């Protein structure tokens with residue numbers, strides 16, 4: 001359904017180990033594919049429904065699996081195009097209402113446009129292929145709506161599924177792909193902030209229309225989708241406002257300069273004591289010469305305490321691959337890095353020495369402060 005960027009630190013934190021309540025079913029193009037447990041409930045529901053309609057349990061389940069095969073190929077379309085632009089896809093998750101390809105970041109302009117179009121394009125190609133197969137096999141087209149509803153042709157139903165995935169996703173509303181297509185297209189004619197504000201407004205307007213139609217017709221799935229579209233549009237606008245708020249600032253403006261660091265020989269016991277007596281969750285590890293040796297993350301610390309005990313030196317469990325930036329790194333870049341790995345802080349290193357630390361939390365605070373101090377671009381509020 002959507003190529004999504006990770007939005008909230010809280011949600012993404014759980015995703016370090018994959019989405020909660022979703023389990024891995026395989027890997028495609030090097031991307032973990034997960035399905036959400038509620039998807040299984042959908043399978044059971046469809047299976048039971050087919051038995052009630054006089055078909056077998058497995059025919060209902062089989063059709064849903066084929067349908068989700070099409071959704072998966074749609075998401076892989078986004079992921080493959082993202083790869084062309086050197087954007088990694090963290091995972092693809094299948095939910096009962098559709099799939100999400102979770103990209104590490106979302107580029108703007110032409111790249112965003114093509115990544116958004118790649119998903120629906122896959123469904124268009126699939127629909128074309130199914131149509132060709134039906135022509136070759138001389139599958140008879142249904143003469144009436146009731147004949148269509150009786151669903152005697154799996155090929156025809158799959159063709160309809162792909163056609164609706166194509167049209168539905170191109171509706172100009174976030175988080176549908178059409179919302180991104182609209183935003184990316186508008187950026188060719190106006191500033192990014194303005195384009196986002198317009199696209200978010202159109203998305204929320206569309207959500208109100210869907211929601212209204214859903215309520216009138218008693219179609220609660222439509223109401224549900226409208227709700228997500230409304231939230232998605234708001235989140236998208238908020239994300240771009242954050243980006244605008246940090247423009248022109250550098251890492252120095254957001255870094256924490258008062259924090260505790262550990263020495264490589266310090267024990268986990270000492271680290272645990274710091275964890276309890278300070279606000280800090282993560283501790284830079286600095287050697288005797290003031291150089292950054294690694295980072296001890298709260299999760300790693302807790303796990304190591306249970307496994308190796310409090311006398312173990314920090315050196316043995318710390319992470320050595322630490323994300324670091326110079327003090328003059330643009331804050332936009334810092335925001336991008338932190339959103340890529342929201343639960344890990346970024347170290348600010350000046351000439352090999354540790355100068356500061358930036359977490360997504362304090363960067364968010366900076367964004368909130370600077371948004372209130374700077375004039376808001378018209379229409380972006």
Ligand SMILES: [Zn+2]
Pocket residue numbers: 001002003074075078119120169177
């Ligand atoms: Zn999509």
